[in-house]
Amino acid sequence: MSKFSSFARAGHWPTLFAAFLYFDFCFAIWVLNGAMAPFISETYGLDAAQKGFMISVPILAGALMRFPLGVLSQYIGRKNAAMVEMALIIAALAFGFTFVDSYDSVLAMGVLLGIAGASFGVALSLGSGWYPPRYKGLAMGIAGAGNSGTVLAVLFAPPLAQAFGWQTVYGLAAGTMLLPMAVMWFCAKEPPDREHQTLREHVACLFEKDGWAFSLIYIVTFGGFIGLASFLPTYFHDQFGVTKVQAGQLTMLATLMGSAVRVLGGWISDRVGGIATLSGVLVAVAVTLTACGFAGGSLAVTTLLFMLCFAALGAGNGALFQLVPLRWPLTTAVAGSMIGEIGALGGGFLPNAMGLSRQYGGSYLWGFLSFTLLALAMLVMLRILQIRWTRTWAERGGRAPALRPGGGHSSLPRAPSARGFQHE
Numbered sequence: 001m002s003k004f005s006s007f008a009r010a011g012h013w014p015t016l017f018a019a020f021l022y023f024d025f026c027f028a029i030w031v032l033n034g035a036m037a038p039f040i041s042e043t044y045g046l047d048a049a050q051k052g053f054m055i056s057v058p059i060l061a062g063a064l065m066r067f068p069l070g071v072l073s074q075y076i077g078r079k080n081a082a083m084v085e086m087a088l089i090i091a092a093l094a095f096g097f098t099f100v101d102s103y104d105s106v107l108a109m110g111v112l113l114g115i116a117g118a119s120f121g122v123a124l125s126l127g128s129g130w131y132p133p134r135y136k137g138l139a140m141g142i143a144g145a146g147n148s149g150t151v152l153a154v155l156f157a158p159p160l161a162q163a164f165g166w167q168t169v170y171g172l173a174a175g176t177m178l179l180p181m182a183v184m185w186f187c188a189k190e191p192p193d194r195e196h197q198t199l200r201e202h203v204a205c206l207f208e209k210d211g212w213a214f215s216l217i218y219i220v221t222f223g224g225f226i227g228l229a230s231f232l233p234t235y236f237h238d239q240f241g242v243t244k245v246q247a248g249q250l251t252m253l254a255t256l257m258g259s260a261v262r263v264l265g266g267w268i269s270d271r272v273g274g275i276a277t278l279s280g281v282l283v284a285v286a287v288t289l290t291a292c293g294f295a296g297g298s299l300a301v302t303t304l305l306f307m308l309c310f311a312a313l314g315a316g317n318g319a320l321f322q323l324v325p326l327r328w329p330l331t332t333a334v335a336g337s338m339i340g341e342i343g344a345l346g347g348g349f350l351p352n353a354m355g356l357s358r359q360y361g362g363s364y365l366w367g368f369l370s371f372t373l374l375a376l377a378m379l380v381m382l383r384i385l386q387i388r389w390t391r392t393w394a395e396r397g398g399r400a401p402a403l404r405p406g407g408g409h410s411s412l413p414r415a416p417s418a419r420g421f422q423h424e
Contacts, residue, residue: 007131007135007138007139010130010131010132010135011128011130011131011132011135011139012130012189012191014187014188014189015126015127015129015130015187015188015189015191016127016128016130016131016139016142016143017183017187018126018127018180018183018184018187018188019082019123019124019126019127019143019146019188020123020127020142020143020145020146021146021179021180021183021184022082022086022119022123022126022146022180022183022184023119023120023123023124023127023143023144023146023147023149024145024146024147024148024149024152024180025086025146025149025152025176025177025179025180026085026086026089026116026117026119026123026146026149026180027116027117027119027146027147027148027149027150027153028149028150028152028153028173028176029089029093029113029116029149029153029173029177030058030059030062030113030114030116030117030149030226031058031149031150031153031154031226031229031230032058032113032153032157032169032170032173033054033055033057033058033106033109033110033113033230034055034058034153034229034230034231034233034234034351035153035154035157035158035230035233035248035251036157036158036161036166036169036233037051037054037055037230037231037233037234038158038233038234038237038244038247039158039161039162039166039244040054040106040166041054041234043166044102044103044106046103047359048238048355048356048358048359049352049355049356049359050103050355051234051351051355052231052351052352052353052354052355052356053107053351053352053355054103054106054107054110055230055231055234055351056227056230056347056348056349056351056352057107057110057111057114057348058110058111058113058114058116058117058230059114059117059226059227059230059344059345059347059348059351060114060344060345060347060348061110061111061112061113061114061115061117062113062114062115062116062117062118062344063114063117063340063341063342063343063344063345063347063348064114064341064345065114065115065117065118066117066118066120066121066338066340066341066344067121067338067341068118069081069085069118069119069121069122070121070122070125070336070338072084073121073122073125077190078122078125078126078129078190078191079126079184079188079189079190081122082119082122082123082126082184082188083181083184083185085115085116085118085119085122086177086180086181086184087181088115089115089116089174089177090174090177090178092109092112092113092115092116093170093171093173093174093177094170094171094174095109095112096109096112096113096167096170096171097167097168097170097171097174100167100170101167109170117226117344120144120336120340120344121336121338121340121341123143123144123146124140124143124144124321124336125191125332125336126143126188126190126191127139127140127142127143128140128143128325128332129190129191129192129193129332130189130191130192133325133326133329133400133401134270134400135270136270136322136325136326136400138263138266138267138270139266140266140318140321140322140324140325141262141263141264141265141266141267141318141321141322142263142266144262144263144266144317144318144321145259145260145262145263146259147225147226147255147258147259147262147314147317148255148256148259148260150226150229150251150255150258150259151252151255151256151259154229154232154233154248154249154251154252154255155248155249155252157169157173157248158233158244158245158247158248159245159248160172161244162244162245193332210327210385210389211335211338211339212342213381213382213385214320214323214324214327214339215338215339215341215342215343216342216378216381217278217282217316217320217343217378217381217382218317218320218339218340218342218343218346219342219343219345219346219347219349219374219378220282220285220313220316220346220371220374220375220378221278221281221285221313221316221317221319221320221343222313222317222320222340222343222344222346222347223343223344223345223346223347223348223349223350224285224289224309224313224346224347224350224371224375225255225258225310225313225314225317225347226344226347227346227347227348227349227350227351228254228306228309228310228313228350229251229254229255229258229310230347230351231350231351231354232247232250232251232254232255232306233247233248233251234247235247235354235364236250236251236299238358239296239302239364240299240302242299250299250303253303253306253307254303254306254307254309254310255310257307257308257310257311257314258310258311258313258314258317259314260314261310261311261312261314261315261318262314262315262317262318263318264314264315264318265277265281265314265315265316265317265318265319265322266318266319266321266322267318268315268318268319269318269319269322269323269398269399270322270399270400271399272397272399273394273395273396273397273398273399274319274320274322274323274326274394274397274398274399275323275382275386275389275390275394275397275398276397276398277315277316277318277319277322277398278316278319278320278382278398279379279382279383280312281312281313281315281316281319282316282375282376282378282379282382283379284308284309284311284312285309285312285313285316285372285375286372286375286376286379288305288306288308288309288312289309289368289369289371289372289375290368290369290372291305292305292306292309292368293364293365293367293368293369293372294365296363296364296365319398320339321336322398323394323398324336324339326393326394326398326400326401327389327393327394349371350367350371353366353367353370353371354367354368355367357370386398
């Protein structure tokens, strides 16, 4: 309890709560088409490849919008950027309620839902901006636990779609966005770590090897999370013949694990290091996904394996973003948005791989195995790069540099600058 009290006093918890709620509701909106995919597919008679593509469109669109929103937030403030984004989401949902009446318009709506997916970098930076380095992992884990919005989507969207029609769910969702907007307006305060740098300095992280390494790992942890979360309602419905509502409930069990464990992943990473945590995560993801591919005949076993897989993915998301503010202490928001953008793009890979595997291979096995190979490749890359990382900007295992008695950091060398050189 004393440790939690110290954490609460170290920052501004109303802002952290507002960031969590903002990300939570945005995430729910982002995956709406995935949650309602069985209904949409039935309406337009989609084949497996079309289902996978439809589900991937909001993921890809959200990924592409993340970095611009992260840059914008550095000029108008993260709180203001969040308010602007939520207003645009309401307008997008109004479009869905009014005009979506064909497969092509569903794809267009998927692009608009991507606006909600852009919230990631802003939410995490806003929520953690008040907290010192030793608590960054936990703060980002709490803000990032807003990916529990997936639970809201898969739990409420299918029964509402069944009762009122799936287009009506867009209109109902628009009304829910008023809650996080009000909390953000009245509770959040712009953090003091405002980044005053030029656009060129902001985008410099795009040309760093470490930035791309983080992004590739995030393709597995977050890309796997959002890709699977969006596709599972379709997978459960098609593979096991459960009802559309039951498919959402089974998806909820899995995604709830990932959302809850994200906080734990950040907390563990603060203590043992993000690198050590990620190493275990990648092994667990590879094992569980491979097992899922071969357990397609048992609903109970598959559900349990997905719960374990999502727990690992959630911990991995928390672990990776414990490392981001250590590597980019002055450009955390923009670096986080860039990493989130590339990582979320990877989320579009999995629904398409699963759909193509089913349509042309007769089963989902090859979709699972393709992502397993990606996870193992990222594990090898991480173990190679961690040697340099722990010699420059992190301590053993990926922990934050310890404070010296005088208040400064240990003698660990500083992180390379955005241009790849040591800070002067």
